[in-house]
Amino acid sequence: MSETTQTTDRAEAPVLQPPVDVFEDDYGITLYADMPGVPKEKLHVRIDAEALAIEGEIDFPTIEGLEASHVEVQSPRFQRAFTLGKELDGEKAQAEFKNGVLKLRIPKLEQAKPRKIEVRID
């Protein structure tokens, strides 16, 4: 899994890059992404061919007369993209989203999983 950056430059407002953790075991890849403030309806995860795209929009409560005095999160949009290796099975990916954290599990294709080869001694 590697990152693709070219998809982030759209002309409009800047986007936030969600920080991620990615790790791999024998059976697949697990990705965690921090996307605080994004409700489930505004999270979009797309896997096509060998690309993974994550997008989300923060749902700020509207508070009348609110004036920002200090801003560290400067955009309401999260966006990030990765390329996946051929050995990953995007169709079997599973996503969970809770408290602003996306957990995505992408298993490896059957033929890409390690096989233990028994050595027989005759």
Added chain:
Amino acid sequence: MFRTLFPGDFFSDLNRLQRQLLRFSGDTGSIRGFGRSGFPPLNVGTTPDSVEIFAFAPGLDPASIDLSIERGLLSLSGERRNELPPEEGKSAIHINERFSGNYRRVVSLSDDIDPETASASYKDGVLHVQVKRRAAAVPRRIDIR
């Protein structure tokens, strides 16, 4: 000349405190909205009758967040657990960017807030703290006898 009035490293302490209190991400690289300015990132705003603080703290158990207001300073602290597999396991870690460990952020609130009115909620990984401001003191007319 002012420095001589204060013994020791008062100013550097003060500067450090100030940086910790409110650090503006003034650089234009706002794409990295979650830079190194600290976890959790904060947005603060005011309305005529309240101060609203938003802490972008995903993946926490709300009960584990330690939130307090003391002498006009709101502080927010706790620990965020790592979800990575143990090092000695069979997993390979490819990217490790998410914050883990102890966090602490402090925000200086305006003088007119009423700490008794503070309320907080946690939704979609955002902690929203609201503190009411005291009703602006009504100018009182003093009669001259």
